[in-house]
Amino acid sequence: MHDFSEELVPEDVREGYFAVVAMKDGEIKRFIIGLEYLSDPEFLGLLDQAQEEYGFMHKGAIAVPCQPQQLQNIIDGHR
Numbered sequence: 001m002h003d004f005s006e007e008l009v010p011e012d013v014r015e016g017y018f019a020v021v022a023m024k025d026g027e028i029k030r031f032i033i034g035l036e037y038l039s040d041p042e043f044l045g046l047l048d049q050a051q052e053e054y055g056f057m058h059k060g061a062i063a064v065p066c067q068p069q070q071l072q073n074i075i076d077g078h079r
Contacts, residue, residue, distance in 0.1 A: 019061035022071040029068035030061060033075060042074045 013019050013032055020031045037043040046064040050056075053065045064071065 020071065021061045021063045022066050022068040023063060024065055024067050027068050029071075031068075031071060031075065037074075037078065040074065040078055042077075046071070046074075 010019065016035050017032050018035065020033055022029050022031065033043075046066055047062070049066070050062065050064045054063055
């Protein structure tokens with residue numbers, strides 16, 4: 001088993017990208033998305049929800065409280 005506690009940024013997260021985990025109702029999916037989403041109003045809305053639900057005092061991927069398909073729709077609409 002890999003020990004992620006020593007790793008600051010996973011190998012699959014390239015420069016200019018970050019990891020996001022969409023999770024709700026038992027559905028969980030990890031996404032690697034570009035920094036440009038930090039200015040997307042829909043994604044920022046998910047970050048606001050995440051702050052209210054989880055806070056931001058954790059390490060690792062950003063967790064957002066939504067169905068994975070909802071985040072996929074935001075990504076698909078941004079392309």
